[in-house]
Structures are given as structure tokens and as C-alpha cells.
Amino acid sequence: MSTITSPFWQAVDDEVAALVTVQPTTAAQVVAILRVYDPADADARGADAVFSAEGRQVSLHELLAGAGWFAEPLGEDCHLLHNVETGSRLGLYGDLVYAEPETHTRTA
Numbered sequence: 001m002s003t004i005t006s007p008f009w010q011a012v013d014d015e016v017a018a019l020v021t022v023q024p025t026t027a028a029q030v031v032a033i034l035r036v037y038d039p040a041d042a043d044a045r046g047a048d049a050v051f052s053a054e055g056r057q058v059s060l061h062e063l064l065a066g067a068g069w070f071a072e073p074l075g076e077d078c079h080l081l082h083n084v085e086t087g088s089r090l091g092l093y094g095d096l097v098y099a100e101p102e103t104h105t106r107t108a
Helices: 007-022 027-037 052-056 060-067
Strands: 069-075 078-083 089-093 096-099
Touching: 007 027, 007 052, 007 060, 027 089, 027 096, 052 060, 060 069, 060 078, 060 089
Parallel strands: none
Antiparallel strands: 069 078, 078 089, 089 096
């Protein structure tokens, strides 16, 4: 299988590698990594961060499972991620990521 190689996808691959290496346990750590590596503009999309690696057929909750995160499905393409150790939470709506989602409301 060939892999798409462009600056966008290289940034996505670097993002995945950083998440695997760091194994973040708080929402703030996850958001910080995504904001450093993800090529998408989270601010323009109204999110805390964006996880573009879904295009690489990898999910954020699968990458974070080893760091103590579990996913609760909330609906089609929506999940609440909760870290057992820290109590930290992330809301995922497609590729949009929100830290501590109880402070956000979804408008679309």
C-alpha cells in the first residue's frame, strides 16, 4: 500500500508519532500535541484542536488507550474520552477535539 507523502500528511504522521511517544494523560496534554502537529486550523473551526489522522485510518481513542483513556460513544462520529487515572475528558466530534467537553455545546 502506498502512503500519501505531502507536507500535510507528514505533519499528520508526526502527530501520531508524538501521541504514541508521549502517551498524554490529560486533555491539556492531548490538545497541546495536536495544536503543535496538526496542520488543520483548530481556531478557524471553533475547536480546541483538530485530529486529522482519521484520514490515515487511525482513531484518537485507539492511540490514547495505552495511556489510560477509554471512549464512550455518544452518537454517530461522536465520542467522550475519559482518562481513568487523571479524570481528564475530551469530546470528539468527527475530527474536532474539545477539552473538558461539559464546557462546550455543539451547535451543528
